Structures are given as structure tokens and as C-alpha cells.
Amino acid sequence: MSRVAAPHVVNISDLRRLAERRLPRVVFDYIDGGAEGEKTLRENSRAFETVTFRPRQCVAVPQCDLRTDVLGTAVNLPFLLAPVGSSRMFFPRGEEIAAREAGAAGTIYVLSTLSGCRLEDVRAATKGPAWYQLYLVGGHEAARAGIARAKAAGFSALVVTIDTPVAGLRERDIRNGTRELVVGGLSQLPFLAQFLTKPGWLMDFWRDGGLMHFPNVVPPGRGPLPYLDVAAALEQTTVTWKDFRWIREAWGGPMLVKGVLTGEDARRAIDEGVEGIIVSNHGARQLDGVSATLRALPEVMTAVKGRADVLIDGGIRRGSDVVKALCLGARAVLIGRAYAYGLGAAGGPGVARAIEILRADVLRTLKLLGCPSVNELDRSFVDIPADWTRVERQFRHYELTN
Numbered sequence: 111m112s113r114v115a116a117p118h119v120v121n122i123s124d125l126r127r128l129a130e131r132r133l134p135r136v137v138f139d140y141i142d143g144g145a146e147g148e149k150t151l152r153e154n155s156r157a158f159e160t161v162t163f164r165p166r167q168c169v170a171v172p173q174c175d176l177r178t179d180v181l182g183t184a185v186n187l188p189f190l191l192a193p194v195g196s197s198r199m200f201f202p203r204g205e206e207i208a209a210r211e212a213g214a215a216g217t218i219y220v221l222s223t224l225s226g227c228r229l230e231d232v233r234a235a236t237k238g239p240a241w242y243q244l245y246l247v248g249g250h251e252a253a254r255a256g257i258a259r260a261k262a263a264g265f266s267a268l269v270v271t272i273d274t275p276v277a278g279l280r281e282r283d284i285r286n287g288t289r290e291l292v293v294g295g296l297s298q299l300p301f302l303a304q305f306l307t308k309p310g311w312l313m314d315f316w317r318d319g320g321l322m323h324f325p326n327v328v329p330p331g332r333g334p335l336p337y338l339d340v341a342a343a344l345e346q347t348t349v350t351w352k353d354f355r356w357i358r359e360a361w362g363g364p365m366l367v368k369g370v371l372t373g374e375d376a377r378r379a380i381d382e383g384v385e386g387i388i389v390s391n392h393g394a395r396q397l398d399g400v401s402a403t404l405r406a407l408p409e410v411m412t413a414v415k416g417r418a419d420v421l422i423d424g425g426i427r428r429g430s431d432v433v434k435a436l437c438l439g440a441r442a443v444l445i446g447r448a449y450a451y452g453l454g455a456a457g458g459p460g461v462a463r464a465i466e467i468l469r470a471d472v473l474r475t476l477k478l479l480g481c482p483s484v485n486e487l488d489r490s491f492v493d494i495p496a497d498w499t500r501v502e503r504q505f506r507h508y509e510l511t512n
């Protein structure tokens with residue numbers, strides 16, 4: 111019996127537990143942790159708990175349709191795999207493996223700029239659609255080169271992440287010696303013991319070439335960016351609305367903006383001509399104290415008014431969370447940690463298991479709700495806390511007066 115089959119693994123928390131067992135503390139906490147006091151990390155999940163379902167009973171729905179389309183691309187599932195940087199540190203060829211499993215399930219894989227595998231190899235690994243997530247790390251010329259390569263390789267949309275003007279303070283990373291381990295030398299010595307208890311991961315790590323580079327970030331006249339600690343890399347990635355013009359020209363295809371949390375920014379993004387908006391707080395890894403993404407969704411929906419596809423991520427651990435987000439208007443969701451735990455736990459089978467758990471959850475939830483298709487989910491299937499609609503009303507008022 112596979113290690114990730116039932117009864118060992120029944121839900122995403124079980125995959126998280128297995129990932130914690132296989133990975134050194136510094137890698138597990140890099141996946142699992144959030145910024146500062148992790149308030150937003152907790153809130154992302156709690157927000158889903160405060161929304162309750164209103165099922166339609168005595169309705170026969172023998173077949174349920176999970177298919178939808180996102181920016182005109184047909185997908186078999188209403189969830190995509192979010193960009194997760196340094197996935198290659200979780201499992202050998204991590205990004206290629208995750209992309210392959212997404213494709214096998216008929217959904218989209220979004221590749222991070224800060225990937226350990228070459229974007230061409232990742233594109234070739236999946237038979238499904240793939241999108242490229244852009245950071246301006248390494249400077250504009252490196253970004254232009256990355257965009258050109260992504261276009262040539264066949265990535266079909268560009269996701270511009272806008273919430274990383276500096277890296278969030280990930281306190282767990284500091285305690286685990288992330289920086290010291292990357293820099294090397296004597297300062298890493300106090301942090302090395304954590305690897306000795308994880309021989310399986312250590313063998314995989316060396317087999318896969320040791321500390322990865324960033325092969326998709328190649329500043330002119332230099333080789334691929336070495337593995338700085340991720341915090342330092344993120345500090346060079348400020349993007350402003352002004353950048354959208356040259357990015358759009360360089361890309362020449364559909365674009366999404368990732369990291370929107372307010373109606374104002376959603377409106378601004380649409381003015382810049384994006385086709386998709388991802389309501390995201392970077393999995394609560396950047397500014398601690400921002401609202402849970404689900405809570406921000408109604409305001410963004412009010413601002414967008416159907417002019418772009420709205421997606422959401424953050425805190426999704428069950429298919430019922432996916433369904434709640436769709437009820438509030440999201441076209442689809444992205445999952446981050448849910449599949450990253452699977453990758454860290456067991457590579458490809460772990461990612462496939464995460465996808466299967468969420469797929470089965472969504473299907474069962476639809477049946478229990480008496481709804482035949484993800485495209486027929488709407489607000490009538492949920493109750494949301496009263497103060498959520500107050501924010502929405504305030505934004506409508508703001509729109510009328512601005």
C-alpha cells in the first residue's frame with residue numbers, strides 16, 4: 111500500500127504531517143510558516159470556517175461537473191497549482207514533478223520565477239497548460255529574458271506577483287538558520303544537526319545536485335542566479351503599475367496580477383489591462399495583519415464587475431474551501447501548501463494524492479449541496495458573516511463617490 115493512500119493519508123493535514131517527518135526543519139518551516147506572528151496565516155483558514163453552507167436537499171445530482179475555464183482555458187478541476195518557489199528543495203526535480211501531476215489531473219501549473227528547474231523542462235513535463243509567474247528579480251533585463259523564454263517554451267499566461275516589495279519577516283526561517291546555511295562557512299555549524307535526522311531527504315538532495323540555482327533568472331553576462339537566501343532575492347523584486355506597460359509589451363499574451371486585496375487595486379489592475387486577478391496575500395508570508403483572502407473576495411468581486419476572471423488563494427486545505435470560494439464568485443482557486451506538503455512528503459504520488467483529496471472533496475460537497483456543476487455555485491449556497499457585506503457596501507459607496 112502506498113504511503114500516501116488511505117488510511118495513512120485521509121486529508122491534507124496528513125500530508126503535512128508526513129512532510130514534517132521527511133523534511134529537515136528548515137525546509138518544512140519554509141513551506142509551512144507565515145510572516146511575523148502568523149496572524150494572517152491563521153485568519154486565512156479561519157475565514158473559511160466562518161462561512162457556512164446552505165444546501166438544497168432532496169435534489170438528485172448523480173453527475174457533478176467539476177470542469178470550468180479560466181482565462182478561456184478549459185480545466186478539469188476548479189483549482190490550479192500555485193507558484194511555489196524552490197520546490198526543488200522539497201523533492202528532486204520538484205517543479206517538474208508538480209507540473210506533471212497537474213497536467214495529469216487536467217489542471218494548470220503555475221511556475222515560479224524562483225524555480226530550481228529550467229522553465230523549458232517544466233513546460234515539457236506537463237501535458238496540461240502552464241502559466242509563468244514573474245518576479246523582477248535579477249533586474250529588468252533578466253526578467254525580459256525570462257519572459258521571452260517562457261513565451262518560446264509555450265507558457266500561456268503570465269502571472270505578475272505584486273506583493274513582495276521586500277520579503278516578509280519569516281521568523282521561523284531566521285530561527286532555523288536559513289541564511290547561515292545558504293551562505294555556508296562556520297556560521298552554519300549550529301544549524302547542521304537538523305539534516306542528520308533526515309537521511310532520506312539528504313540523499314535525495316545530493317542526488318539532485320545539492321543546493322539549487324535559479325536557472326530562470328540569468329542577469330546579462332552572468333550565469334543563473336545562485337541560491338541566495340530567498341529573502342534577499344525577494345527584496346529585488348519591486349514591481350509598480352508603471353512596469354505593467356513594458357511587461358505587457360514584452361509578453362504579448364494574457365496576464366494576471368497576483369496579490370490583490372482591495373477593490374481599489376483590482377480596479378487599477380483592470381485599467382492596466384489584465385485579464386485575471388488573483389486575490390492573494392502570498393499565503394500570509396508577506397504583510398502580517400492583512401485580511402484573510404476569502405474576506406477580501408467580496409470587495410474585489412464588487413470592483414471587478416465581471417471585467418476579469420477573479421481567482422483566489424490562501425488557506426485552502428479542503429474541497430469545501432474551494433467550493434466556498436467559488437460560491438463567493440471566484441472563477442477558480444489556487445492551492446499552494448496543500449500540494450507542497452504532498453511534494454515534500456512523497457514527491458509525485460504526494461502531489462497526486464493532494465489533488466485527488468481535493469477533487470473528491472469538491473465532488474462530494476457539490477452533491478451534498480444539491481448543485482450539479484461548479485459553474486452553478488453562487489452566494490445562495492452560503493451564509494457569510496454580516497460584517498463582510500458591510501465592507502462590500504462601503505466599497506460600492508466609495509465607487510459612487512470616486
Ligand SMILES: Cc1cc2nc3c(=O)[nH]c(=O)nc-3n(C[C@H](O)[C@H](O)[C@H](O)COP(=O)(O)O)c2cc1C
Pocket residue numbers: 140141142154192193194195196222223224243271368390391392393394395423424425426444445446447448450
Ligand atoms: C513555500 C512557498 C513558496 C512560495 N513561492 C511563491 C513564489 O515564488 N511566487 C509567488 O507568487 N507566490 C509564492 N508563494 C505563494 C503561493 O503562490 C500562494 O499564494 C500561497 O501558497 C497560497 O496559500 P496556501 O499556501 O495557504 O494555499 C509561495 C508559497 C509557499 C508556501
